[in-house]
Amino acid sequence: MQMKTALLLTFSFAAIPGAILAYDSPEATSTPPAVCADCHGKDGASTEPDVPIIGGISALALEEDLFAFRDRVRPCRTSKYRAGASDRPTTDMCRISADLSDDEIVQISAFYASKAFVPAKQQPDPEKAASGEIIHKNLMCVGCHGKGGSDPADDASILAGQWMGYLTIALTDFRAGKRWIPKNMEDNFQNLTDQDIEALVHFYGSGGYRHESN
Ligand code: HEC
Ligand code: HEC
Known part of the structure; x- marks a missing residue:
């Protein structure tokens, strides 16, 4: 049931012309909360192997993720901050997204979608x-x-x-x-x-x- 809420919200947003127009309008893409960069790195180019790179992913996919965390239909792992003040207690994506409004989720997603996806430096076999x-x-x-x-x-x-x-x-x-x-x-x-x-x-x-x- 809860899962439906997350998905329906996302789809209803996609259906609102204003929300779609917002993606194309640079003024509408406000800066995301500074706290995001403390784990996801500058412009979403995470350098932490357990924290996903989010820059360059489509706005719709990012919205879907953030609605799912906010509606608690996707597991949230406890995480420490990777940069900034180190005396903060651990947190997780459910708590981080809990107070975001629908509009903020759309705007934050548009911001990261407009950035480059910077591939991880790693050694696959x-x-x-x-x-x-x-x-x-x-x-x-x-x-x-x-x-x-x-x-x-x-x-x-x-x-x-x-x-x-x-x-x-x-x-x-x-x-x-x-x-x-x-x-x-x-x-x-x-x-x-x-x-x-x-x-x-x-x-x-x-x-x-x-x-x-x-
Ligand atoms: C304390 C560290 C931390 C902070 C701060 C943080 N995140 Fe995350 N984020 C994570 C971790 C870890 C994951 C991986 C999912 C999980 O394990 O919960 C994640 C997952 C995500 C995902 C899912 C990406 C995918 O590919 O599925 C998005 C989107 C996201 N975060 C956006 C944000 C935004 C936007 C902010 C700021 C409002 C933020 N995060 C702040 C640690 C953090
Ligand atoms: C019918 C379409 C569809 C098929 C087929 C599909 N996926 Fe996906 N996949 C998705 C969607 C949509 C998402 C984003 C879901 C979300 O954000 O929670 C996703 C997300 C993912 C993610 C997580 C990405 C992230 O950033 O968290 C992985 C990994 C993945 N798929 C792997 C696979 C693999 C492996 C297969 C084949 C076994 C597969 N997918 C088949 C639609 C599909």
């Missing part, structure tokens, strides 16, 4: 990445995550070049049914072995688009 590419194609991940998961126009987030630590958490949460996934994909996710997840993570972590011709 080429053999595991090659196995991951096969799984990516066989399980039809490619259907929604085109160009090896590098296309923000998919509105399914950017996977290529995302931190491998974070991707592992995300895929494990999907398999455990803790995050929303398209109904027809549930079986595919539930049947992933740990080895499959590792391979997919190395594929996306290596910047999937380099291997993927689609």
Whole structure:
């Protein structure tokens, strides 16, 4: 039930012309709360392996994430601050998004969507990445995550070049049914072995688009 609230909110926003126009208008994109940069880095280019890079991801995908955290339909992990005052207690994305209004979520999402996606500097294993590419194609991940998961126009987030630590958490949460996934994909996710997840993570972590011709 709660999950519906998150999704409906997002879709109703997409349907409001004003909200869509706001994406194109630089004045409408106010600066996000400074606190976001203390974990997600400057312009969302996180340098922390367990904190996702959010700069350059589509506004719709970011809104979806923030509504889901605010409505508590997506797990929120306890996190310390990575920069700024270190005497602050730990927090999590549910608490961080709790007081954001719908408008603020739209504006913050537009801000990060307008930034560049800066791929993580990490060392994926080429053999595991090659196995991951096969799984990516066989399980039809490619259907929604085109160009090896590098296309923000998919509105399914950017996977290529995302931190491998974070991707592992995300895929494990999907398999455990803790995050929303398209109904027809549930079986595919539930049947992933740990080895499959590792391979997919190395594929996306290596910047999937380099291997993927689609
Ligand atoms: C204390 C650290 C911390 C702060 C501050 C923080 N985040 Fe996060 N954020 C995280 C972590 C960790 C995750 C990964 C999800 C999880 O484990 O809860 C995350 C996930 C996200 C995601 C989901 C990205 C995806 O690809 O699914 C978005 C969007 C996001 N944060 C936006 C924000 C915004 C906007 C702010 C400021 C209002 C913010 N975060 C502040 C730590 C933080
Ligand atoms: C029917 C479309 C669809 C298919 C097929 C699909 N995905 Fe996704 N995927 C999405 C959407 C939409 C999101 C964004 C959900 C969200 O933000 O919570 C997503 C999010 C993700 C994320 C998390 C990204 C993040 O930033 O947190 C990962 C990892 C992922 N998908 C991997 C896969 C893999 C692996 C497969 C194949 C087994 C797959 N997806 C198949 C639509 C799809």
